[in-house]
Amino acid sequence: MLATSIIIFREILEIAIILSVVMVAAKELEHRNRWVAIGLGAGILGSCLVAFFAQSISNAAEGMGQEFFNAMVLLAAAFVIGMTALWMSKHAKELTAHLRHVSNEVIQGNMPLYSIAIVIALAVLREGAEIVLFTHGMIASGKSISSILAGSAMGFTAGIIVGASMYFGLLKISTKHVFTVTTWLLIFLCAGMAATAAQYLASAGWFESLSYQLWNTSAIISDSSMVGKVLHALFGYTARPLAIQVAFYVVTLITLVVAMKIINYKPTSKTTGAAA
Amino acid sequence: MKSLILSAIAVLLSANIATAEVKEYKIVIKDHLFIPAQTKIPAGQKVKLIIDNQDATPEEFESHDLNREKIISGNSKGIVFVGPLSEGSYKYFGEFNEATAQGVIIAE
Numbered sequence: 001m002l003a004t005s006i007i008i009f010r011e012i013l014e015i016a017i018i019l020s021v022v023m024v025a026a027k028e029l030e031h032r033n034r035w036v037a038i039g040l041g042a043g044i045l046g047s048c049l050v051a052f053f054a055q056s057i058s059n060a061a062e063g064m065g066q067e068f069f070n071a072m073v074l075l076a077a078a079f080v081i082g083m084t085a086l087w088m089s090k091h092a093k094e095l096t097a098h099l100r101h102v103s104n105e106v107i108q109g110n111m112p113l114y115s116i117a118i119v120i121a122l123a124v125l126r127e128g129a130e131i132v133l134f135t136h137g138m139i140a141s142g143k144s145i146s147s148i149l150a151g152s153a154m155g156f157t158a159g160i161i162v163g164a165s166m167y168f169g170l171l172k173i174s175t176k177h178v179f180t181v182t183t184w185l186l187i188f189l190c191a192g193m194a195a196t197a198a199q200y201l202a203s204a205g206w207f208e209s210l211s212y213q214l215w216n217t218s219a220i221i222s223d224s225s226m227v228g229k230v231l232h233a234l235f236g237y238t239a240r241p242l243a244i245q246v247a248f249y250v251v252t253l254i255t256l257v258v259a260m261k262i263i264n265y266k267p268t269s270k271t272t273g274a275a276a
Numbered sequence: 277m278k279s280l281i282l283s284a285i286a287v288l289l290s291a292n293i294a295t296a297e298v299k300e301y302k303i304v305i306k307d308h309l310f311i312p313a314q315t316k317i318p319a320g321q322k323v324k325l326i327i328d329n330q331d332a333t334p335e336e337f338e339s340h341d342l343n344r345e346k347i348i349s350g351n352s353k354g355i356v357f358v359g360p361l362s363e364g365s366y367k368y369f370g371e372f373n374e375a376t377a378q379g380v381i382i383a384e
Contacts, residue, residue: 003375055349058346058348058352062355064355066346066354133347134334134372137372140350141332199343203343203346205357223340239340240341
């Protein structure tokens with residue numbers, strides 16, 4: 001039971017962290033919870049489908065289908081998160097005004113609502129499929145259903161606690177800075193996902209000349225430690241990164257930061273009464 | 277759009293993997309154990325591990341040392357490319373049965 005809960009917790013952790021950041025980022029948007037629910041629902045449904053077709057996915061592309069699939073899911077998620085971060089940096093002022101109840105204007109554009117649903121769905125899809133496969137395997141191997149259920153419930157609860165504490169922790173950040181913080185968190189999430197995608201592509205045989213390990217910090221923070229896992233989910237931390245992972249990470253970061261500067265270049269064009 | 281382009285590239289590049297000549301090593305999963313638990317491979321070479329999961333349950337081949345993570349369904353095989361590695365030992369484990377499923381790759 002404990003082993004089950006630990007495995008479930010590990011898989012949930014990343015979803016919980018992504019979910020909490022995205023939910024804080026979107027907190028001033030109308031119907032946020034509806035879109036979060038849509039994302040979760042789509043992700044769960046998708047997980048079952050992916051688990052069902054796991055073998056076919058795995059056999060695709062000369063046995064490298066799973067790697068390509070994971071890389072594509074991650075890159076798609078990274079792309080949407082990156083776009084959301086850019087949108088947020090552009091609308092930070094309106095969002096903050098809204099948060100202070102200075103403005104009653106509806107924040108323009110639905111883009112972030114679709115994007116949070118997509119991001120959540122993709123995050124759930126990847127880890128969720130593993131949960132489905134794992135629990136299905138447990139049931140198939142004749143482990144008692146009650147012990148599986150109890151273990152899963154424990155793992156889920158632990159994951160939700162971590163996610164919820166992050167969510168409420170982020171909400172405590174002062175109104176002035178909350179969107180700056182979440183925008184940066186989204187940027188790091190995006191870069192981390194891009195780097196993880198690079199790892200899968202390297203596993204599939206891409207970038208062979210850049211698939212050497214750049215450094216090893218596993219003695220300080222190991223990938224299997226709790227801190228390592230949280231840092232991985234938030235910032236894409238890995239103890240033994242490949243050169244190509246670091247390259248993906250840095251290029252993504254620079255691209256987003258430059259794009260953010262370009263987008264916000266015009267010095268305060270349309271502020272909606274956020275005088276402070 | 278981005279993923280569309282990527283999948284196109286994916287198809288193109290996956291063809292290259294098949295043509296590259298790499299040594300193959302077979303690792304069997306049975307009763308949540310890796311057999312053999314120790315596999316010696318040449319250092320500085322890319323090799324192909326064929327993980328043959330003979331259990332009815334799925335397993336996740338995972339290694340922090342090797343930077344690899346792959347689910348292998350029950351009663352099926354999965355391919356994991358590793359290396360080129362520098363000399364040393366690299367641990368891996370089955371995430372779904374970590375208590376028993378432990379193995380190591382030794383590059384020499």
